[in-house]
Amino acid sequence: MIELKQITKRFHQKGRVTTALDQVSLTVPAGKIVGVIGASGAGKSTLIRCVNLLERPDEGEVILGGVNLMQLKPAALAKERRKIGMIFQHFNLMSSRTVSENIAFPLELDGLSKGEISTRVQELLQLVGLQDKQHQYPSNLSGGQKQRVAIARSLASNPGVLLCDEATSALDPATTASILTLLKDINRRLNLTILLITHEMDVVKSICDQVAVISEGKLIEQGTVSEIFAHPRTDLTREFIASAINLDIPEAYLERLKEFQEPGTRPLLKLEFTGGSADNPVISEVSRLFNLDNNIICAQIENAGGVKFGIMVVEVFGEDKDHLDALNFYKERNIKVEVLGYV
Numbered sequence: 422m423i424e425l426k427q428i429t430k431r432f433h434q435k436g437r438v439t440t441a442l443d444q445v446s447l448t449v450p451a452g453k454i455v456g457v458i459g460a461s462g463a464g465k466s467t468l469i470r471c472v473n474l475l476e477r478p479d480e481g482e483v484i485l486g487g488v489n490l491m492q493l494k495p496a497a498l499a500k501e502r503r504k505i506g507m508i509f510q511h512f513n514l515m516s517s518r519t520v521s522e523n524i525a526f527p528l529e530l531d532g533l534s535k536g537e538i539s540t541r542v543q544e545l546l547q548l549v550g551l552q553d554k555q556h557q558y559p560s561n562l563s564g565g566q567k568q569r570v571a572i573a574r575s576l577a578s579n580p581g582v583l584l585c586d587e588a589t590s591a592l593d594p595a596t597t598a599s600i601l602t603l604l605k606d607i608n609r610r611l612n613l614t615i616l617l618i619t620h621e622m623d624v625v626k627s628i629c630d631q632v633a634v635i636s637e638g639k640l641i642e643q644g645t646v647s648e649i650f651a652h653p654r655t656d657l658t659r660e661f662i663a664s665a666i667n668l669d670i671p672e673a674y675l676e677r678l679k680e681f682q683e684p685g686t687r688p689l690l691k692l693e694f695t696g697g698s699a700d701n702p703v704i705s706e707v708s709r710l711f712n713l714d715n716n717i718i719c720a721q722i723e724n725a726g727g728v729k730f731g732i733m734v735v736e737v738f739g740e741d742k743d744h745l746d747a748l749n750f751y752k753e754r755n756i757k758v759e760v761l762g763y764v
């Protein structure tokens with residue numbers, strides 16, 4: 422549905438050139454939800470803005486439903502852009518218009534009659550669950566309700582594609598979850614293709630079919646969510662996966678944690694499991710093979726795209742040499758292991 426082919430975008434400012442995107446190629450299949458994740462300044466916003474040519478790439482092709490947008494004249498491009506909806510972190514609603522009037526705006530631009538607009542607005546209000554707010558102004562709505570209005574407005578002209586620019590970044594966790602559920606529901610019901618950018622792996626984990634990781638303007642990894650969570654190839658991707666797990670080490674252990682080993686202290690290990698390694702009984706294997714006792718301090722196992730991943734923190738009792746052998750064993754089993762310190 423969306424094909425970005427070797428997109429490069431440079432910004433020139435005060436004699437300096439920033440390459441925001443460097444030969445980026447990305448395909449978003451029809452009906453799928455694809456997430457692009459990256460840190461601040463990685464190029465996410467530039468990437469998503471290149472899809473509807475809000476930013477014009479210096480090199481490469483932007484193909485939407487088989488049409489190369491880069492080759493279109495302004496009138497034809499404006500027509501193609503009507504097929505792309507977009508929502509933003511800060512909603513971009515018109516404060517002087519009510520909820521219904523905001524949603525009606527693109528339909529007015531499309532030249533629909535008053536009756537047609539009214540019918541369509543009611544459908545959209547129902548889709549996003551805001552019938553009771555239709556006469557309110559945006560200033561009287563919560564963040565989640567504002568984003569629902571923005572979603573309804575973006576869908577007014579029946580676009581085939583929805584671009585989401587950090588759409589949940591300004592929302593609290595519960596509201597984020599409800600907006601992500603709505604996006605997934607719309608994706609299924611309308612067969613809408615969604616490209617979203619985010620800096621949160623939780624968003625990817627919740628609703629994406631595929632994910633690409635962007636760093637310094639380059640896509641460094643892409644694949645299905647299950648592939649990427651099962652076999653992350655880069656440290657950055659591993660960090661994003663780990664960030665999707667909220668693991669709290671008990672305060673009592675953190676207070677006792679020492680950087681270097683002292684007599685009578687034991688290593689505290691953090692183990693990160695992804696994919697196959699989360700299914701293996703490694704903790705009991707390690708105990709048996711290396712004569713070590715593991716005290717599990719905290720652990721969390723999550724699921725994304727049918728793949729398990731998780732983190733466990735263990736206090737290990739045993740001989741120094743056996744500890745080293747165990748560390749190597751974990752590494753051989755593709756389990757990322759870190760000695761957090763000694764307790």
Ligand SMILES: Nc1ncnc2c1ncn2[C@@H]1O[C@H](COP(=O)(O)OP(=O)(O)OP(=O)(O)O)[C@@H](O)[C@H]1O
Binds near residue numbers: 440462
């Ligand atoms: N209009 C512009 N003029 C000059 N430089 C720009 C412009 N827009 C973006 N950049 C630069 O391009 C790079 C990528 O920026 P971009 O906004 O795409 O990153 P991002 O991943 O969306 O970051 P964030 O999550 O902080 O919004 C940054 O180095 C940024 O400073």
